[in-house]
């Protein structure tokens with residue numbers, strides 16, 4: 001006997017080059033274990049095809065944003081990002097996502113959490129995963145979110161309204177190990193965190209060019225083993241502890257630019273290779289290239305002036321505006337980071353999760369052993 005189907009209010013949105021399910025916190029269970037169980041059933045995980053849920057069978061399309069009015073006076077809304085495993089029954093809050101972030105402001109207006117502010121609305125967002133702030137500005141003519149526009153971002157067909165995201169200086173150090181270079185698993189790397197813990201590695205140190213496609217890199221067993229070895233060791237050094245089951249740090253392989261940008265990237269997130277690059281991942285690469293003495297500096301071609309830097313990736317490029325300053329400890333710190341993204345509402349409605357697996361009934365003394373004849 002089953003009860004009535006569960007139903008949950010949900011909006012599916014593309015945020016930048018990712019896609020995810022957006023929820024009001026009040027529409028989900030407050031208790032994290034119950035919430036995560038529900039989200040796995042909504043997304044269709046664990047299953048490599050996520051055939052019985054909303055997930056798109058890739059980490060970039062198996063994401064969740066949970067939004068609620070903020071209690072932080074510096075913010076309008078709180079945004080909790082959850083990465084839902086595709087083939088593992090895991091839901092992680094250990095990383096942030098700058099792509100789904102692009103949909104948070106529009107979602108907050110759509111759900112009435114923030115009143116539209118005229119032709120444009122600026123929503124101040126507290127990113128719960130890292131404690132950092134962001135402000136997203138997007139068009140709201142006539143008091144409605146307008147998703148149409150002429151902004152193009154690599155990895156997304158067509159054009160849409162720009163969502164301009166500004167990040168004030170982050171709360172943590174830019175160099176989590178306290179060093180510009182570290183030798184990890186025998187390789188010189190630079191560990192950067194400008195919103196996303198990222199290990200920068202010259203591609204040639206891992207015996208690849210850095211221009212291969214994501215599929216070819218993912219299928220290179222020797223490379224992926226090295227990337228994982230390096231990530232585990234770097235995770236410890238970066239103060240992240242045992243990262244064997246977490247999605248951070250990311251590993252970004254760097255090579256000289258080929259299309260007029262500042263650098264070429266191939267980024268492991270951390271097992272699959274990104275088809276482009278995450279927003280905060282790109283912000284971390286951009287900051288890393290600006291640090292004199294980093295492993296990225298000699299192979300990069302950063303612009304002579306201005307804050308804008310173009311990070312090339314497998315499907316195009318991401319432009320990041322960033323500038324650094326020096327902290328009291330003499331180490332570099334982020335001063336400002338900004339990026340242009342787009343987002344789009346795909347559907348708004350009710351999602352029906354796969355039913356929960358009922359707990360096995362406890363055997364009673366009067367019943368024969370399970371599986372036995374009755």
Ligand code: NQM
Nearest residue numbers: 018098099269278279280281
């Ligand atoms: O770095 C993928 C993405 C991301 C995260 C990942 C992101 C970011 O492309 O800000 O957006 O690195 O797992 O959405």
